[in-house]
Amino acid sequence: MKEHKKQWSRRQFINLTIGSAAGLAVIPHLTSCKTAPVDTDLKLGFIGLGRQAMFLLNGFMQVPGVKAVAGCDVYGIKRKRFEKRVTEFYAKAGKEVKVETFEKYQDLLARTDINAVVIAVPDHSHAIIAIAACKAGKDVYLEKPMTFTIFEGQQLKKVVRENNRILGIGSQQRSSPEFQHAVKLVQEGAIGKITKVNAYVGAPPKPYDLPEEPLPADLNWDLWLGSLPMPIHFNNELNPPISLDPPVDEKIWGGWRWYKEMGGGFTTDWGAHMFDIAQWGLGMDKSGPVEISPVGDGTEFISWKYANGVVMASEPFDEKLTKGVKFIGETGWIEVSRGYFNASDPKFNPPASATANDGPYETRIPHQVNFIEAVKSRKDPVVPVEIGHSSCTVCTLGNIACELKRTIKWNPETETFVDDADGAATKLLHYQYRAGYNLM
Numbered sequence: 001m002k003e004h005k006k007q008w009s010r011r012q013f014i015n016l017t018i019g020s021a022a023g024l025a026v027i028p029h030l031t032s033c034k035t036a037p038v039d040t041d042l043k044l045g046f047i048g049l050g051r052q053a054m055f056l057l058n059g060f061m062q063v064p065g066v067k068a069v070a071g072c073d074v075y076g077i078k079r080k081r082f083e084k085r086v087t088e089f090y091a092k093a094g095k096e097v098k099v100e101t102f103e104k105y106q107d108l109l110a111r112t113d114i115n116a117v118v119i120a121v122p123d124h125s126h127a128i129i130a131i132a133a134c135k136a137g138k139d140v141y142l143e144k145p146m147t148f149t150i151f152e153g154q155q156l157k158k159v160v161r162e163n164n165r166i167l168g169i170g171s172q173q174r175s176s177p178e179f180q181h182a183v184k185l186v187q188e189g190a191i192g193k194i195t196k197v198n199a200y201v202g203a204p205p206k207p208y209d210l211p212e213e214p215l216p217a218d219l220n221w222d223l224w225l226g227s228l229p230m231p232i233h234f235n236n237e238l239n240p241p242i243s244l245d246p247p248v249d250e251k252i253w254g255g256w257r258w259y260k261e262m263g264g265g266f267t268t269d270w271g272a273h274m275f276d277i278a279q280w281g282l283g284m285d286k287s288g289p290v291e292i293s294p295v296g297d298g299t300e301f302i303s304w305k306y307a308n309g310v311v312m313a314s315e316p317f318d319e320k321l322t323k324g325v326k327f328i329g330e331t332g333w334i335e336v337s338r339g340y341f342n343a344s345d346p347k348f349n350p351p352a353s354a355t356a357n358d359g360p361y362e363t364r365i366p367h368q369v370n371f372i373e374a375v376k377s378r379k380d381p382v383v384p385v386e387i388g389h390s391s392c393t394v395c396t397l398g399n400i401a402c403e404l405k406r407t408i409k410w411n412p413e414t415e416t417f418v419d420d421a422d423g424a425a426t427k428l429l430h431y432q433y434r435a436g437y438n439l440m
Contacts, residue, residue: 290307301314
């Protein structure tokens with residue numbers, strides 16, 4: 001099928017883009033975004049001011065009717081960078097905005113004028129901060145994966161609905177045309193009944209093995225560790241350094257995500273994107289698999305089996321180990337990843353559309369516009385809390401199976417393990433927070 005293969009450029013798929021973290025460019029055509037009328041600008045607070053937060057900040061500040069007014073981080077220099085970026089952006093736009101920064105998220109949440117918060121902290125702090133934000137009456141844009149544990153996700157779902165909050169998850173691939181096109185074809189039966197899905201993301205987490213390094217003077221490491229119960233020494237890869245003069249942003253993503261003490265490895269970091277697309281295509285949003293098998297026992301890849309017999313595997317679909325999804329049906333197949341689409345028949349190729357300039361994937365903002373529209377209309381965004389939870393649960397179940405080194409059985413309706421005689425799997429639904437930290 002070589003003649004059918006087609007590499008689609010980013011330019012053919014991007015609907016809206018913005019400048020990189022270092023260069024903020026105003027996008028005039030965004031002023032036509034349709035949002036519910038409000039009397040004043042919607043005010044945003046940002047909790048966690050690292051690399052991803054800078055991308056999100058640049059995007060949200062482009063949305064008409066939105067103002068970034070406050071930021072919070074446990075690292076002093078990142079608070080200064082946030083204040084500098086926001087102040088310079090609004091000065092260039094001819095707007096006067098007072099910016100305030102905090103070390104503790106509780107102080108930011110105490111501001112009654114803030115309508116919504118953007119949370120981009122390490123995964124282990126997602127649930128505690130998001131729950132506190134909902135209880136403080138704030139809507140929430142929460143980075144993926146939604147929570148560190150399945151139990152945390154269950155509790156966050158309840159709090160969001162009990163407090164009538166809007167919560168959107170940063171699974172921005174759902175707002176990208178290549179993924180939307182692929183899922184539409186799959187759900188319409190274009191390639192027949194799905195028999196298997198290859199969704200490659202990378203390896204599960206490993207034990208923390210970085211050497212200890214000197215702690216920066218303006219980093220509150222105790223607050224960074226938050227609820228984690230075990231002592232973890234500092235290494236710059238966990239919270240990458242930056243510079244203000246000269247301006248130098250993080251050169252790598254925070255390495256905490258690769259270690260089981262602090263994150264879920266590629267299984268949750270990229271799984272929250274690619275397994276999310278697989279779940280969407282299979283019609284399993286708000287549901288999930290019934291059997292999960294780990295790496296080992298003669299297999300290199302985690303696999304998830306659904307009640308209808310379909311199997312999803314964390315298996316590559318090409319030799320390049322592309323992070324993406326391949327839906328395999330009885331009459332054809334579809335491959336999709338960021339900026340790429342390929343299918344067994346060229347008739348499935350998406351149409352070329354009018355596009356803006358190319359740019360880093362993380363800077364595309366239709367997903368953020370969708371969240372703002374949801375806040376103003378009080379209607380769920382494209383990835384609400386229930387879908388964020390089910391996709392995150394799929395990822396975490398894979399890591400639990402790998403941790404136990406055995407196949408586990410799951411009831412997606414009750415969100416409980418089946419045949420867990422020794423309780424080992426159930427124990428991994430959560431962990432004991434260290435003293436002084438509570439979820440609710």
